[in-house]
Amino acid sequence: MALMQCDFYSETLGVSASMNVILPQRTTTQIGMSSASSGETRHPVLYLLHGLSDDHTIWLRRTSIERYVAPLGIAVVMPAVGRSFYANMKQGYDYWDFISEELPALARSFFPISEKREDNFVAGLSMGGYGAFKLALSHPDRFAAAASLSGALDARFFIQEHEEEAARIFGSMSEFNGSGNDLFHLAKLRAAEGSAKLPQLYQCCGTEDFLYEDNVKFRDEALRLGLPLTYDEGPGEHEWGYWDHHIQRVLEWLPLAK
Template sequence: MALMQCDFFSETLGVSASMNVILPQRTTTQIGMASAGSSEARHPVLYLLHGLSDDHTIWLRRTSIERYVAPLGIAVVMPAVGRSFYANMKQGYKYWDFISEELPSLARSFFPISGKREDNFVAGLSMGGYGAFKLALSHPDRFAAAASLSGALDARFFIEQNKEEAARIFGGMDDFIGSDNDLLDLAKRRAAEGCERLPLLYQCCGTEDFLFENNVDYRDAAMRLGLPLTYEEGPGEHEWGYWDAQIQRVLEWLPLTKNET
């Protein structure tokens, strides 16, 4: 595998930004890690999103994501978005425009990754789980699958508990409910459209996680709406041991086209 730290200027944010990128490399003599390159000119890609207190380095620092994806022939793009909840902030930067429009375009221009829907996936933890579902449900034509690990899928709890910070991100509760930031409303809209090509969704959460009830409520709503959701729960807290194990399950679940090694 090839690992790159990419620092670049974002026209959308008006500041320098960063992402870490893992790219497949076909190897036969590397010790201790099986690797598979893609036979395609452009690699399938997983956009892997961080949580509220983290950045673009965290998945590499807390998990073995590079080793997990090595046999799969898939690229991984890990961007930094601060504490933005992947939103165009009321008082701050336009991180939604950045993550949904500018970043994929730049990543495809910098690296040999595919723009095809069937090759594009997104996953994240906590705030990143929210971001992953928001991307997939906002752009079902771009993503084949999305995974949320301990996701903050109903951000109402964040608005209620962090009023000052949430006001800078979303505005008040009235601004949030029914908006494009409201994943419950977004799910209802996608279901009402009867979209035949909704992305596959994977949701998991530990039963000891403070976001467990939040996840159960979202699961129930998604299932009532008939969304293509795979749901898993089990022992676990809001911590990296759980996420390190679960990202491996996500990679097994992704509808990847298998590459010959």
């Protein structure tokens, strides 16, 4: 595998931005790791999103993500978005436009990754789980699958517990409800469309996680709406041991072309 730290200028944000990128490399002599490449000119790609207190380096620092993806021939793009909740902030930067439009286009211009829907996936933890489902439910035409690990799927809890910060991101609760930032609203829209091309969704959360009840709430609504959801729960808290284990399950679940 090849690992790259990419620092670049974002026209959308008006500032320099960063992402880490793992690219497949076919090797036969590397000791202790099996690496593969599909042989295609453009690799399948997983956009892997960080949580509220983290940045683009965190998945590499807290898990063995590079080793886990090595046999799969898949690229991984890990961007930094601060504490933005992957939103166009009411007072701040347009991180939603950045993550949904500019970043994928730039990544494809810099690196040999595919733009085909069947080759594009997104996953994340906590705030990043919210961002992953937001991307997939907002753009089902672009993503074949999305995974949320201990996701902050009902952002109302954040608005209630961090009122001032949340107001700078989302505005008021009334502005949030029924908007493009409301995953429950997006889920209803996608279900009402009855699209045959809904992205596959994977959701997991530990039963001791402080976000467990919100995850159960989203699970129940998604299943009621008939969304294609795979749900996984078991013992676990909001911590990296859980996420390191479950990102491996996510990679096994991804509908990668054989």
